Amino acid sequence: MTVADRAVTIIIPTLGLRERAASLQAAIASALAQDGVCPTVLIVLNGPRRDAAVERELSEDRRVMLLVREAPGLPAALAAGRAMVKTPWFTALDDDDFLLPGALLLRVRALEERADCAAVITNGFRRNGSGDELHVKADNRVHADPLRTMLEGNWFLPGSWLCRTEAVGLHVFEEMPSYLECTYLALRIAAEHPVIWRDTPTVVYSVGSPEAESLSRAYVLGQVAGLRRIIALNLPDDVRRALRSRIAGAYHAAADHELVAGARLAAWRWHVASLMQPSGWRYLPFTRHLLRDALRRRS
Numbered sequence: 001m002t003v004a005d006r007a008v009t010i011i012i013p014t015l016g017l018r019e020r021a022a023s024l025q026a027a028i029a030s031a032l033a034q035d036g037v038c039p040t041v042l043i044v045l046n047g048p049r050r051d052a053a054v055e056r057e058l059s060e061d062r063r064v065m066l067l068v069r070e071a072p073g074l075p076a077a078l079a080a081g082r083a084m085v086k087t088p089w090f091t092a093l094d095d096d097d098f099l100l101p102g103a104l105l106l107r108v109r110a111l112e113e114r115a116d117c118a119a120v121i122t123n124g125f126r127r128n129g130s131g132d133e134l135h136v137k138a139d140n141r142v143h144a145d146p147l148r149t150m151l152e153g154n155w156f157l158p159g160s161w162l163c164r165t166e167a168v169g170l171h172v173f174e175e176m177p178s179y180l181e182c183t184y185l186a187l188r189i190a191a192e193h194p195v196i197w198r199d200t201p202t203v204v205y206s207v208g209s210p211e212a213e214s215l216s217r218a219y220v221l222g223q224v225a226g227l228r229r230i231i232a233l234n235l236p237d238d239v240r241r242a243l244r245s246r247i248a249g250a251y252h253a254a255a256d257h258e259l260v261a262g263a264r265l266a267a268w269r270w271h272v273a274s275l276m277q278p279s280g281w282r283y284l285p286f287t288r289h290l291l292r293d294a295l296r297r298r299s
Helices: 018-032 052-059 074-083 103-113 170-174 181-192 217-221 223-231 237-244 247-261 264-275 286-298
Strands: 007-014 038-046 064-069 089-092 119-128 131-134 161-164 195-206
Touching: 007 018, 007 074, 007 103, 018 038, 018 052, 038 052, 038 074, 052 064, 064 074, 074 089, 074 170, 074 181, 089 103, 103 119, 103 161, 103 195, 170 181, 181 223, 217 223, 217 247, 223 237, 223 247, 247 264, 247 286, 264 286
Parallel strands: 007 038, 007 089, 038 064, 119 195
Antiparallel strands: 089 161, 119 131, 119 161
16 A cells, blocks of 8 residues: 555644634644655635634645635534545544644554444543643543443544545534534444544644633533434434433533523523423522522512
């Protein structure tokens, strides 16, 4: 197998923010520096908030392909990128993460050895202010039972995977929810195809970057819709039941967030919805907080 046969498209969605311009360039450099493969870096510049200088720099960079979209949204950006893939393999990388040396060659070789598998997922490092931490501990069961291991913790980091293009089509990304994207992608692929897990870390995932989506109000409120889309997948009954039991917690988290934000009517609506879910009775004591808040406003 030649380097040309190991052509990989790396989709990098980005809002093109000035605050993340340096990390975006680091992500691009890590993809282009991959040995043993032929990398194609596809930047999907996503939404109206993009910085003009960042867009100009990307448009002048002959090392990358650039697709500019006016509408924001990660799933749509990934779908647009996937529609442009012409290589046998593809992956994605967040604009604040980077690939470790040899990452893509390790993944391609894993799929070359297993023609029946649609994707390979590897371990990675989570980087925060105190250093790097291995995302999945060594004594894991991901390879043996990826679907049920997901219930113990999300083993699918952004940028940690590689898909066989002919096996994982555009529709997978077109149907992706706006939040819980990694959980959705991991469960969908693992439910529909054999997958490979490798304990070797191949990506560094940055926690708490500027403008991180996971810190936003939309992210908190979007968990319910994301879970419902995931539950609709073709999952084993026990996995679906376990995920369904988490919907009450997602409603409760939204109620708590809205109460803190002062959106009291919305908080009540989310709270009532949480009580109506299986095991939602656990959140009945939160009613006291809502009533106490109402009484305090009247006094």
